[in-house]
Amino acid sequence: MFQSITAEHHDHHLSEQQKSTLSDITKRCQLILGEVRKKLDYYAEFDGTKNFRGAVQLFWKRFLWDEKEVTEFREQIRQRVKDLTLLLAHLNWQGIQDTKDLTISNRKGVEQIVQHINEKDRLDLVKWLSPINSAAKQADTLKLRHKGTGRWFLETDEFSNWFNQAQRQRERRTLFCQGAPGTGKTLMMSAVIDELRRRIRHDSTIRLAYFYFNYREELTIEEILANLLKQLIQHAIVPHRLKSLYESHRKHETHLTLEEILELLESTISESSKVFIVIDALDECQLAHIHQQELLTRISEFQDIHNLGFLATSRDNPDISDMFPNCPRLRIEGKDTDIKPFLETSLNHFRYVKESPDLREEIVAAIINAADGMFLLASLQLGSLEKLSPDEVRAQLNNLPPGLDEAYSETMERIESQSHENVRKAKQVLLWIACATRPLSPHEVQHGIAVNVGESKLGKGKLTNIDDLVSLCAGLVRVDEQTDAIRLAHYTTQKYLEDKRERYFPDAHSQIAHKCLAYLCLDSFQTEPPESRREYLARQKQYPLYAYSAENWGYHARQAYASVEGMVKIFLHNHLALKNSLQVLRVDHLFPIYKNTVLSKFSALHSAAWFGLDECILDLLTDKSVIDNIDDDGQTALHWAARNERISTVELLLQHGSSLNLVDKEGKGAIHHAINKGEARLLRVLGDNGANLELADNRGQTPLLNAVETMAVESTQILLEMGAEVGALNLMKQNVLHLAALGAKDDALQVITLLLSHNGCPSPGVSDLDNMTSLHYAVAKGHQKLAKLLLQNGADINFGIQRNCAGYPMGNHHNTWGLTPLHFAALAGSSTLTKFLLSEGADVNARCQYGDTPLHLTLRKVVLDLDRMPPSSPLDFVCGSIPRIQDAWSDGRWKIECLKDLIDDHESEEAAEIYDRISEERMKVLSSIVTHPDIDVDLGNLNQETPMHLITIDQHDSIAVFSQLAKKSPRTCIRNMQGQTPLHIACLKGDEKIARQLLRLDSSSAFECDLQGHSPLHCAIRSENRTLVKALLGHFDKQGRSACTEVDGKGNNLLHFYLEDPLCFLRMVRFLMGYGVNVNLLNAEGDSPLSMYLRSFHLENKKEMCQLLIQNGADPLWRNSLGENLAHVHMHSFVENCEVFRNLKHSGVDIFSKDHSNKSILHHAAIHGSLGEKVVAALHGYHGSDLYQPDIDGMTPLMYAEKRASEQIEDENLVSEGSRITLEFLRKMERNVLEPEDKVEN
Incomplete structure (x- = not known):
């Protein structure tokens, strides 16, 4: 910092006095840094190859200094910061006028840059929240809709009532719409969504979210709800809580839990006047029936307490229909008025229609009659006429396929009637789309068709135009441009092709496996894998089928291994091709982290185990020595099989002698990885084969601890049944209850119930190395239900933690001072848990080992660590010494103030909202505690501080805090260990409003002196608040006392006291001398104010101050x-x-x-x-x-x-x-x- 200032201002716009001052500061800093350097050298902590700053940081982490030295250094450094602050303020004032014009001219550009950066951060967060693009799906579907389609639906009484009567009972705020396959339900929903957007576009308090289910997408409840959340916050200010979770999860490369998503949805919906949620095609939802019910239950729960309208569609399905009892229903049918515009618009592309208007009318009438309200059937019927002559069309109109199956069969016949090459390409397109493990992009399909076994290159000349590929498929395939996906026209198309697979694609998996392996063996992958993420993404763009092939070749090969065995062996023995493919499996596509993705140690056995290719593994195990070969992470093939849940492969490897309890570099065995996947059957296989149930990884996590931490309920049950030690501790001395509470997901209740019912379960009254019990963690996580469960099962609500006594049962602490769960709720600023704990009987006056009550922590917001860091001044007790014990109590992430870390611009509206929320939560905590009937607001801690001493810590809320405490008539004359009253502290902080309030309560407190003989007036003078000083002087005058003659215990008058401080200013000295303070009074040491000033260090104005004093009579x-x-x-x-x-x-x-x-x-x-x-x-x-x-x-x-x-x-x-x-x-x-x-x- 000092080097930067010296470089910036060296001989530039500095007066001689300023240069001298800066030189003085620099010299003093050199001395301090020199002394610190010597200490560092003495303890052999300074590394000469590192810069000094880095060494100091290292030192502070590794060594505890002598407390006296720490205090001295801390005081010197703080003083230098004060010196520098004053100088910079002076320099900045000089520079304001010089830079004003430049600032104005640059402001717009800076704001644009900041806006761009903020928007990028916002987009990153939204994309992380959910990669699903519902808006793109809506745009693609809306393109298929013709003007007027669905108007009848929007004009029905059912829809109008649903839209306008959202305030009624929950059942009336849900509209369930069923329809037969192909009747245009999705088109209808696109019309509904478009209409809702139009109606609410001018009201920012109404929000809309929608979701289109697709039979090819396997999604979890978390992914679906996260997407709804993404839409609800997309055009509003991003919730502070979401930003905080984003930073936390991004750091650990994890994702939002269900509970976190529900919490965010709850807060977002509650901020809206009305919310509409539309879900299309519930019948295509791939969730199990029980999870479908859970999804609808979650939405229903929001409807119980919020103004939320819910609309859902489905084909006729009794199970889904039963999920909507007592709800209004509206059946979706393809109306002639909807189908007719579609047909007329589509016929514009038919050449012969232009020549024969009468034929157009015949076609429209015939298809409407034959389609029977089915959009899809009408589309297929129309497609069958496209390449016919007018006479052939008229003949075909009498033989239109009456149903979807007939229409599909006829369409396939038309496809097969094309040239041999076109038939091959069309069937390849259908094969890739219908049989791939996930939706594909058009370019992936394009490359899949172009690659051939035995060819080592893939030139652009081999790629068929995507539009041509779609055209060859006779209407069965369409491209969603917004989502960049190529898909079948309807889910019934998928069903038809699956039913006819043996006819059309008898060797589908064999074909795809060969294509994938051929793609991975291209010459382009016969080089070392990319070293950077940019190079990796560039390769993905150039070779779009690369990722799919690497991730799925084994799946397809497993389905048809006999036919691809030879190709598999060739690939597995191609070192570079295999190495490149394995890189794909190690890249996290959701987080921008690219490290350790290239393996240097691996074997074909690892890859075969990952995909569960048991026949291949048998061949590879002819060489017995490879069975326990490890990769770069120390993992064997058994680890890989367990990680990918290949149960039969695990059994096969164990039968052939794989070492079951070998651990990787993280200390994890195969059983740890099985638990992470939550595969219960796999866990039993490992357990039955002798897996060490107490195997601890590098964090000390046993399989049971791992299962509890990940909330794997079934795995936890199985491990307990197999005899896993329920009392195990990890390296943080955390047991199963600690970890379950830390998980704080919905499953935590089930897991803890399971654990508490098991013999040998640890007592809730055990603290870990972070000085927390399971109940404390439940409070920290804000999990009220979990806290309630622990209390019902024996947790002591007033259990007091004695910090540094971690890992041992603490017994009953009703009569012992310690940090209780209520202390933590107050410290963290959790109003909900504070209120809950008090309602459950928590002792509102409980005191920790330093005497602090929850009320003390509410106001100070930090736990003092007086044993290890005694205060260097009375003010340290007020401001709060920096905690030296590094544990949960000193970890800022648990406090509501951590929201400040999300602020980029402290002048923005968002920043104001964050500060308001923090203040509001803190005041709620304070109110809950102060209004408790048993509260004693006069309790002091070991420093004899009462809450009244702490009201000015946060001056922004000091008056509100004072008002709360004043209701309890607190004693304002109580002194702390330094003899200071609350008025001393208020004056020291320069809080004029609080000082005046205290003076109104007790005017005599203005004359009370602390142990050093200092009155509140002395403190006010140091605060530089002249208005406050005048007010206190007025109190002296009213009592007929002269402040001019007041001296402290050292004989110092007000001028002595003020001039002794390094930060003193001419204006205050003039004020005091003008009031009549004796400029030549000698103190007990014989010093005059001038001599005291000269013997002390001061930042600036020495010459002016000396002149001022002498001119006003100083001797x-x-x-x-x-x-x-x-x-x-x-x-x-x-x-x-x-x-x-x-x-x-x-x-x-x-x-x-x-x-x-x-x-x-x-x-x-x-x-x-x-x-x-x-x-x-x-x-x-x-x-x-x-x-x-x-x-x-x-x-x-x-x-x-x-x-x-x-x-x-x-x-x-x-x-x-x-x-x-x-x-x-x-x-x-x-x-x-x-x-x-x-x-x-x-």
Whole structure:
């Protein structure tokens, strides 16, 4: 920091005084840094290859310093920061006018840049929340809709009532719509969504979310609800909670839990006046029936407490229909008025229709009659006429396929009637779309058709145009441009092709497996894998089928292994091709992290085990030595099989001697990976074969601890049945209850219930190394139901944690001081849990080992650690010493204030909302505690602080806090250990409003003095709040007392007290002298205000301050009992000021005189190491011997300087800059001490 300032302002726009001040600060910082460096060297923690800053950071982490040294260094550093702050403020004021115009001209550009960055961050967050693009699906579907389609639906009473009567009972706020396959349900929903958008576009308080299910997509409840959440927040301010979760999950490469998503949905919906949710094609939802019910139940729960309208569609399905009892229903049917515009528009592309208008009418009438309200059938029937002549069309109109199956069969016949090459390509398109494991992009299909076994290159000339491929499929295939997906026209198309697979695609998996393997063996993949994420993504773009092939070749090969065995062996023995493919399996596509993706150690067995190719594994195991080969992560083929849930492969490997309990680099065995996947059958196989149930990984996690941490309910049950130790502890001394509470998901209740019912379950009253019990963690996670469950099963609501006593049962702490769950709720700022714990009987006056009650922590927001870091000043108790114990109690992530980390622009509306939310939550906590009937607001801690001493910690809310506490009539005269009343603290903080309130309650408190003899007036003067000072002086006047004559325990008057502080200003001194404070009063040490000022370090204005005091009567000829004058004591200030010396000399001070011990200014400078270069220059021509003569102890200035330097070296400190200059000057001058004396130049 100082180097930057020096570089920026070096000889540029700095006055001489400012340069001198900056030089003073730099010298002092050099001394502090030098002393710290010596300490670092002493403890062998400083690495010379690293910069000093890095070494200091390392040091603070690894070593506990002597408390006295810490306090001294801390005070010095804090003082330097104050010095620098004042200088910068002065420099910034000078620069304001110079930069004003430039700032205005640049502001717009800066705002645009910031807006761009913020929008990018927002997009990253939204994409992370859900990669599903529902808006793109809506856009693609809307393109298929013709004007007027679905108007009848929107004009029905059912739809109007649903839209307009959202305030009614829940059942009336749900509209369920069923229809036969192909009747246009999805088209109808696109019309509904479009209409809803139009109606609510001018009301930002109404929000809309929708979801189109697709039979090819296997989604979880979390993914579906996360997508709905994404849409609800997409055009609003991103919730602070979501930002916080995003940062946390991104750091650990995890995703939102169901509970977190529901929490976010709840808060988002509650902020809206009305919400509409539309879900299309529930029948295509691939969730199990029970999970479908859960999805609808979650939406229903939101309807119970919020204004939420829900509309869902499905084909006729009794199971789904039963999920909507007592709800209004509206059947979807393809109306002639909907089908007719579609047919007329489509016929515009038929050449012969233009020549025969009558034929157009015949076609429309015939298809409407035959389609029987089915859009899809009408589309297929129309497609059958496209390439016919007019006469053939008329003949075909009498033979239109009456149903979908007939229409599909006829369409396939038309496809097969094309040329051989076109038939091949069309069937390949249908094969890839129908039989791939996931939806494909058009380019993936394009490359899949182009690649052939035995070819090593894939040139652009081999790629067939995508539109041509679609055309060859006679209407069975369409491309969604917005979602970049190629798909079948309808889910019934998929069903038809699956039913006819043996006819059309008898060897589908064999074909796809061959194609994938051929693609992976292209020459382009015969090089080392990409080293950077950019190169990797570039390869993905150039070879779009690369990722699908690498991730799925084994799946297809497993379905038809006999036919692809030879190709598989060729691939597995192609080292580079295999290496490249394995990289794909190690890249996380949702997080922008690209590290350790390239394996250097791997085997064909690893890949075969991953895909469960048991026949292949048998061939590979002819070489017995490979069975336990490890990869870069230390994992064997058994690990890989367990990670991908290949049960038969695990059994096969174990039968052939795979070591069951080998661990990888994370210390995990195969059983750990089986638990992570939640595969219960796999877990039993491993357990039955002798897996070590107590195998602990590098974190000390046993399989049971792992299962509990991941909320794997079934795995937990199985492990308990197999005899896993329920009392196991990890390296953090956390047991199963700790981890279950930390998980805090919905499943946590089930897991904890299971654990508590098991014999040997640990007691809830055990703390871990973070000084937390399971109940404390439930509070930290805000999980009220979990806390309730623990309390019902024996957890002590008033269990007190004694920090540093981790890992051992603490017994009953009803009568022992300790940090209770209520302490943590108050510390964290959790209003919900605070209210809950108090309602359950928590002791509102419980005290920790330092005497703090929950009310203390509510106000201070930090736990003091007085045993390890005693305060260096009374203010430290007020502001809160930095906790030295690193545990959950000192971890800011649990506090509501962590929301501030999300703020990018502290002047923005978003920042204001965050601050308001924090303040609101804190005030709710305070209100719950203060309004409790048993609260004692006068309880003090070990420092004798009551809550009234802490009300000014956050001055933004100090009046609100005071108002809450005042309702309980607190005692305002209570003193803390330093003798300070709440009024002292308020004045020290300069909080005028609180000070006036306290004075109204007790005006006599203005005259109370602390143990140092300081009244609130002294504290107010230090705060620089002159309005507050005037108010306090007024109280003195009313009582007939003169503040001018008030002195503290050291005999200091107000000027002494103020001028002793490094940060003092001319305006306050003028104010005090104007009020009549004696400028020449001597304190107990014999110092006048001026002498005290000169012997102390001050940042700036030394010359002006000295002049001001002397001009207002300060005696420049002052001497103390030791005979020291002002020039002597100024040398005690560590850094002299040449301008001050000149002023003193002009005021009559003899700068060459000696004190009673025969010491000159050079003696004093040598003792304090304060001889600066400018004074050296001023003394350069003076050669008189009297300044260098020994004092009464026989010591010359040089002897004192050498002694100081020697002591600094002995104390492991560097010789300070001042000491060095002093030493060099004195050595040089004493060599010339016999030369004639010259006078000191001005």
